Amino acid sequence: MDAFPELAAALLRWYEQSARPLPWRVMPGSDAQPDPYAVWVSEVMLQQTRVETVQAYYARWMERFPTLQALAQASEQDVLQAWEGLGYYSRARNFWKAARKVQFELGGQMPHTRAELQRLPGVGAYTAAALAALAFGQDEATLDGNIRRVLARLFDVDLPARSPQGEKRLWQLAADLLPKGRAADFNQALMDLGAQVCTPQSPRCLLCPLQRFCLASQRGTQLQRPVLPQRKPVPHLTVTAAVIERAGRVLIARRPPEGLLGSLWEFPGGTVEAGESLPDCLRRELQEELGVIVEVGDPLGVYHHAYTHFRITLHAFACHLLSGEPQALEAEALAWVLPAELPNFPMGKVDRQIARRLLGGQR
Numbered sequence: 001m002d003a004f005p006e007l008a009a010a011l012l013r014w015y016e017q018s019a020r021p022l023p024w025r026v027m028p029g030s031d032a033q034p035d036p037y038a039v040w041v042s043e044v045m046l047q048q049t050r051v052e053t054v055q056a057y058y059a060r061w062m063e064r065f066p067t068l069q070a071l072a073q074a075s076e077q078d079v080l081q082a083w084e085g086l087g088y089y090s091r092a093r094n095f096w097k098a099a100r101k102v103q104f105e106l107g108g109q110m111p112h113t114r115a116e117l118q119r120l121p122g123v124g125a126y127t128a129a130a131l132a133a134l135a136f137g138q139d140e141a142t143l144d145g146n147i148r149r150v151l152a153r154l155f156d157v158d159l160p161a162r163s164p165q166g167e168k169r170l171w172q173l174a175a176d177l178l179p180k181g182r183a184a185d186f187n188q189a190l191m192d193l194g195a196q197v198c199t200p201q202s203p204r205c206l207l208c209p210l211q212r213f214c215l216a217s218q219r220g221t222q223l224q225r226p227v228l229p230q231r232k233p234v235p236h237l238t239v240t241a242a243v244i245e246r247a248g249r250v251l252i253a254r255r256p257p258e259g260l261l262g263s264l265w266e267f268p269g270g271t272v273e274a275g276e277s278l279p280d281c282l283r284r285e286l287q288e289e290l291g292v293i294v295e296v297g298d299p300l301g302v303y304h305h306a307y308t309h310f311r312i313t314l315h316a317f318a319c320h321l322l323s324g325e326p327q328a329l330e331a332e333a334l335a336w337v338l339p340a341e342l343p344n345f346p347m348g349k350v351d352r353q354i355a356r357r358l359l360g361g362q363r
């Protein structure tokens, strides 16, 4: 505990020299004030996604929705389209709902405190604390993946990082270390140290400004910290999708708002059941989902994708309607669209690949 102020000071000195110049960030030593909306955009995008990937999305997003007001006034479909490719779409939907709440119920003023921020849709303990500290300078510690790793190593925490006891210990350490009045720089310094020096597989301890304080480095336990749960085998699903064409248009369906890829558009289809052939699966799924009988025609490609908890191999086929008029029995909505219009409909990665194939892009 006695070394905590010294540790914080060493980290802040390093940050003054090594802070990453990120477009939403006020650099150490600058008198500029952060744009709370820009910080919020970055924090939502950075959940589950690396800084390098986020930067291009962030620039496009800020061009399209430069203010919280612009985001609140956009349609959900526009928001999902701008988010397309970042995955975890509930982040975008919740962010949009939260922006609307701030704009239309709270007079356009973002709340400043962690407790108030946490009452907004999709804003959990981490994001609320990060926004309070980074956007409003409140004395709040926070805990993202990078910070968790750095603290677990500095203090050689042998509790599983995601267990209630492990979380409690790490939040406590983060709070104890926080130098009053420097929360924005301090939290960002921990994040940058985790991203650049104390990396998951090859921490660069010899270059680390905190090495003399670091228990894991002294004990050689860096790679065992944080203690992570054993990875379970990832299930693999075989999935089918149908491209049904009529008069030059193709049929797409909008998924229900809740759940995986909520409110995104897709080519209808579903998961192959045990003992079922690919065409049998498509015929069954389209009867259940759309109330139609189809003939399964030519294959239109095989696509692979890994989600967080499972992987899929998707087989697409051209299908021809034999009887029935498609109805949205399970989808939110159906649309017959020209292939050239497909880019206007937000989709997940695999469906976008099929759409590109239809457009002749084959990417």
Ligand code: SF4
Binding pocket: 150, 153, 154, 197, 198, 199, 203, 204, 205, 206, 208, 209, 210, 211, 212, 214, 215, 216, 217, 222
């Ligand atoms: Fe991480 Fe090594 Fe620095 Fe410890 S000394 S914080 S393990 S980089």
